[in-house]
Amino acid sequence: MPKISESYLNADILIIGGGSAGIMSAIRAKELNPEQRVVVFDKANAKYSGSIPRGMDALNIVAIPGESSVEGFVKSASNGREGIVDDNVSFAIASRSWELLKKLESWGVCFPKGESKGYEALTTHSKGKYTVTMKEPNLKTILHEKIKQTDTVILNRTMALELLIENGCIAGAVGMNVRTGETIVCRAKAVILASGGAARFGLPDNGHLYGIYDCPANAGDSYYLAYNAGAELTGMECTVCYVIIKDINCPLLHITLTRGGKLIDAYNNELEVGKDNLTSALPVEHFMKHGGNIRVRMSHLPEETIKSIEDIIFSTERPIVERFFKGRGIDFRTHDIELAPTEFYLCGGHGLTGVKIDETASSTVPGLYAAGDAAHGQGYLTGAFTLGLIAAESATSYASEQRINDVAASPYLKEIENFIHKMRNNKSRISVDEFEFKVRRLINNYVAPPKNEFKLNRALESMNQMQQELCDLVQVETTHDLIKAFEIRNIITCAILSASAALERKESRWGWWHFRSDYPEKSEQYRKHVIVKKDGEKVSTYLKEAVTMNFEEDN
């Protein structure tokens, strides 16, 4: 059990999360000013942490000069999210994407040769070929090696619990070691939130609390931190769900459909998938409405293509799928692959949920930035990297004009101590995992679509009750359990924000993702963000115009 021991350190820039966005941010910050002190809090081990623990098979968004325009991407992205995407953010992501590819390549990341300016580009958007094939099983390791060459202080096994705020500006963060329970106070001039989305949100159909699609360590920490610090968040009602490999919950569509794979439904009909929606909602809706069985078929493809698909799938993003298919006796040449919807979750990169940022990755709190899945951006891996670069640039510039704020950490530490004290002394014997199961089951019941006012209000009631029960009923004996309790605190907060935002959006949008049975049609008046923001003890929700950019040529 944790003994409360406090340590302190100062930083020019504190980065919360050492995944793709966080590490790229740290690398850039050090490039810009080698003298500045950069500290990274990572809940796991930065060598393998985050949604991309090992490798990746594509850089999903690259505006290839002369072939696929930045403007085209901005239009595609906006279409893909039906207008609820800030064009300035999409623009920022796409306009840095070519430079990003070159940068990664110079670090040793492998991009196979092809026809598009020397790279292999695939069509996943209506406005052009933006997805460039990457074949790098060691992407994270390459990044980690780069950051280790600098004097960045990487504090592994550290979960950020609260942001320090003084006079409405960022002043740092308090973290806890996930193994020892020690607390650490980092006073920083600027903070970048990069700890991913709320991947552990709804309960997956395979019944395993940790058998989810995205990294289970992503428990909405950044959303909680930003919200509590008074920043604006958007898209909390955009509960995303993808149709990927059933049971093992690993992605497949991108890699197969771009190479000629077909989608077959339960009645053996081939399904059409719209270009901008390739990686989005359509198959989910079909799944929900039409008998719940969609398969990917590759048996018609030439041997060469199947081999190259196997090669990439089994070596990059989730190599475990090879074992999964082997265990079930599935050969792509003779079998179809069953798909199923994932659990519902919140994610900037895949959806549009996150800290509301502008094209400089700045949130609405001075000194607080966000990148990757923690930020609103719909940028996937490219978004993580490019927003990471941009956040580092903005944070470096901001930090150069600031001093360390000697804000008192004791009120935050006291609160944490009280929380721990309650969890240790509860007479009740509800274990953390049992509690988490119930929370996430309730999210499935009330927060996930199909939504309506009754369910969403029930969501708020039950989540507020669970927030209370967390302190009153759950008993925690080890640091490991305590950290899980903090994660559940964050998950419950995200559920409350999601239901609140969903109530505000009185329409249906993004296919099944935000389908409201009481407002089944899309409405033009809601072609806006639903912002959530902390207002005392209440959740304040309101509409805000999406930032749009108009281009002369509309190709």
Next chain:
Amino acid sequence: MRSYLENLSDNIIIDKEKCIFCGKCVDSCVCDNLRLKLAPCQNACPLGINCQGYVQLIARNEFDKALSLIEEDLPFPRVIGRICHHPCEKACERLKVDEQPVALRALKRFLTDQFDSKIPKDNDKTPCRSERIAVVGGGPAGATASYYLRRSGYGVDIFEAGSRLGGMTTSCVPEFRLPSEIALREYNKLERMGVKINYNCKVGTDASLKELMNEYHSVIISVGCQKSKHLGLEGEKSPNVFQALEFLKSAKNMNNIKIGKRTIVIGGGNTAVDAAQTAYRLGAEEVRIVCLEKREEMPIFIDELKDAMEEGIIIENGWGPDSFKIENKLVSGIHLKRCISVFDDKGVFQPIYGDGERRYFPVDTIIVAIGQKSDTMFQNSVKNEIDFSKVDPVTLQIDSSKVFAAGDIVTGPETVIDAMAQGRIAAESIDLFLQGQPMIYGRFNADGFETDFSVDISKAESLPRVMPSKISVNSRRSFEEIEKTITKEQAIRESARCLSCGRPHGKFRNCWQCLACEVECPEEALYVEVPYLMK
């Protein structure tokens, strides 16, 4: 309180025939699922040496790998393999089977004797970091600190008052326990690694601590406890009364010492036994150890006492010196008084003597071996700037300054491996200190080790422990090593007695199957299955 998650099946498959229990899998686990059940031997070792790992590698006939595993945590195994007090053996689960632990120290010695002392392959003699650290005292603590600081890329300068590295282990520990040739070859790897050593340089006289503090980015004080405690009896300064440390040093240097036929050593610790055995070898015919402690209270290594008794040395337990008989300025006899108890209820040294019982022995030589204390002369130049009583027990930093301490100077006289552990802690603290990182956070108990588990010994057979052979009692008058290294056949036989208590496992059943652990495993001993619920 087991959660329902922990009751699911474990999808992490470990091949125990290949696993070396290094814990790299646990270190890399993203969801913090993995834990390493830590073998009790490793848990008991102050340096945390992977004992289970090296013993299992011996069983697999992989001696080179076994020694490399040891050297990750212990830079000077040739010293430890011969004279460690092996707390690992006291914790060995084997004791529950046949009351004899696995001979971990002898196995370590076996490994070190197979190979030459070598420096790490990737050692870069030129420091890659700009900071330089001064290490005052090149004994086990200072030498270990120097090794790790050098490995971290710093420039290291040792200031050694004597003419050789190793402290007590090379100046006092007798040749028949640890030949100085072997020990020095081991310690001298520091020089080959690029550590600069200033011999015959005593800080306090030849150099001042203040100068060192000005010239170096950090300083370690690792001067040990070199002053002998005195009895305070009249006649203690006579020419035939020796302080044990000086006596042992002289013997080690093969100076000509005149030892009388009847020698009495006062004291009940290892130094006393060493002195008694040395006296025997220098020609004494009647050697007695006189100590306050009862037999079972003596702070000694039982093996060494056995050796001494084989040599005919007599142990007189429960007696304390009362006065010397002095004739012609020499001590010719010693009066002893009965000691009833040594320690009080709280374990504090508080001897109580009996009223009546007395004894008298005529003697030719007295050796006083009642303990050591620290010599703090080095601090005089900076006494007012640093409060030397303020040593942080966790980080070893003195008074929040750039000066750190390690070894006996901090703990009082302890064992060699304790001193080495201190040295490593000080080195790690300095690294964090110089990089401006927190010195305690996430540093201790953060490895993901599990110590609260039971070992199934129900199927273990009783197997006799391998005993290293010794030179015959007739040959003991020389300074030849008493103990011999065990043979390869003995080593393999002994390693089979190891129950291989520890292992990694997916404790929390929250594996994301990212396979980081598989990639990190150096032995391909770990396999991640798809969890049953998802298979």
